[in-house]
Amino acid sequence: MTSPARILGAILGGGASSRFxxxxxxxxxxxxxxxxxxxxxxxxxxxxxxxxxxxxxxxADLADQPAPRLGPIGGICAAMQYGAANGFSHVLIAPCDLLGIPADTAACLLPGPAVAEGQWLLGLWPTGLCQALTAAILSEGAIPVRRWIQLSGAVSVAVGGLRNVNRPGDLPI
Structure with a gap:
């Protein structure tokens, strides 16, 4: 029998909010x-x-890893490193501007790696992939998250009800 997943939640909270x-x-x-x-x-x-x-x-607030100013991929790497070092099997990551995250998102994305269809910053990442992500960043630099999705073999899963807020007009009334 496999042990249940021990999941760390991580919010990508950086960014310039330039469109907002x-x-x-x-x-x-x-x-x-x-x-x-x-x-x-x-x-x-x-x-x-x-x-x-x-x-x-x-x-706890985490700085980008393995170097500063890497954008979202640095936050994902930091969360995965923290999760791996602290005994978590997975990290459920979401951007700070995503409304409507369903209560069963982690369960829908297990076993991972997986991302929400159309909202690729919402993802579940096994911490066992931490070294591969770090190596990819060290080799290629600040890779786009979509490149990491491709490298990791993450699947895209339909997750309903999500609403990304990029501009003030995107906020529901």
Whole structure:
């Protein structure tokens, strides 16, 4: 019998928010910052939570790995390294601006590697792939997340109800 997955939740919280015009992670929706909605969704289906690229909410904040300023792939690598070093089997990663993450997302993406169809920053990554991701970054530089999806063999899974917020007008009323 296999042991149940031990999943770390990780929020990609960095970024310039250039299309949004201000710090979108802190933009309010229903009286709570966007990052708070994502934190609640991930915390409900993981054993611990970290934030990549910023300090927020008293959670551990992780700097890009293996080097600074790598964009989303650096946050993914940091979360996977942290997860591997702390006994997690998987990392469920989501961007700070994604609303509507279903309560069964981790279960839908298991065993991973897998990403949400159309929202490739929402993914479940086995921590056993940590060394491969680090090696890819060290070899190729700041690779796009889509390149990592290809290299890792991640599958795309339909996950309904997701809403990415890139501009103030994308916030539901």
């Amino acid at each position: 015009g201000s710090d979108k992670a802190l933009a309010l929706h229903e009286g709570r910052p966007l990052i708070g909605h994502v934190a609640a969704a991930l915390a409900a289906q993981t054993q611990a939570l970290v934030i990549c690229g910023r300090a927020w909410g008293g959670y």
